Amino acid sequence: MPVSTLNALNDTWALLGLHGLGWPQLLQLFGHFMLLSMLAVGGAITTAPDMHRYLVHEQGWISDAQFTASVAIAQSAPGPNILFVALVGLNVAGLMGLLATMLGIMLPASLVAWSVGRLRRQRHNSIVLRAFTAGLTPLTLGLLLSTGWVLLAPTRQHGGSAVLVLLTVGLMVRTKISPLWLIALGAVAGMLGVTG
């Protein structure tokens, strides 16, 4: 067999391994993502700063670069951006890690959505729900900005990446350009050494 095929087989096989994590740690991973699921006001991406804090700093299971790459790969593919959670899990502990992070982030929030959806068919727009939305929206914005800051961890010290971020934000806010073009632009800029 050619070497590249062997490599591919090896990598696929590695997916089944736990990357050195034991079952108790896997359970811990599942538990932390269940907690994050309940805190993910404004979408899964708002939990990225805490995922990063927990996985990179506290546990040391993955690196800065692996974390940012997971988000970048997920954003360059179609679909809900929650899928970066699957890649993060894959990096931490293969397919079992993927199951732990995805089920963890999905289950509690889905159950809540399902029950609230049913409840709301009976009564709606109470002051509780309105105060809940109004009180949490500002936090959502702060969490999104934190996510941006954390994703820049590997490249923050390069002036080029500051320019690229500002350009991305400007184009996204001012024009209707597809994010796909911007991601392609990022890839080219990266290859040209703009981001270090």
Add this chain to the structure above:
Amino acid sequence: MAEAAASAAPQPVEGRLPQSPGEMFRVFNRLALQGFGGVLPIAHRELVEREQWLSANQFVELLALGQVLPGPNIINMAIIFGDRHFGLRGAFAASAGLLTVPLAIVLALSLLYQQFASQALVTAALRGMGVVAAGLVIATAVKLLRTLDQNPLGRPLCYALGAATLVMVGLLRWPMVWVVLGLGAVGMALAWRLLAAADRAAAAKEAAGR
């Protein structure tokens, strides 16, 4: 409240209805596959304009609900919408439609990346893509700034709460659970007081008008 009651009913006034969980899976899969860097704009085009399963108002209402609840907005919306029409089976069909095929694509991309991860050019490209990914998230926050105009807390309080969150979670790296529970409670309590006062004022005005 008559309006809200009417729009909370499952049937759109003049539209079609999803015929089966299978159809729901197909439509949600189709919209997920078109969504690069966010599925919500596509969801509007597919569910409201093309399939006409929801009116524009019903869509906004569903979106607001999906946004307040914890978890990914679009998946919350799919679960609530699917459950409305086919119960638990509908909820599964809609969310599976969003996730299954895109997950396979992301995994394939990630495997492909691992094949070339050792090449400096690939790592460099991914670094650049990471910077853009950060920019996309920050741009979402910037776009959402506009929604603060309708917030009963008012701009200064909203900015203070948002900035405090950024400092605690982004810069100081405090665990999110305490920040969201603590600051979130402050935000909700303030919003509650202001909303209750506004409701009382509106009620008093109405009583005086009579």
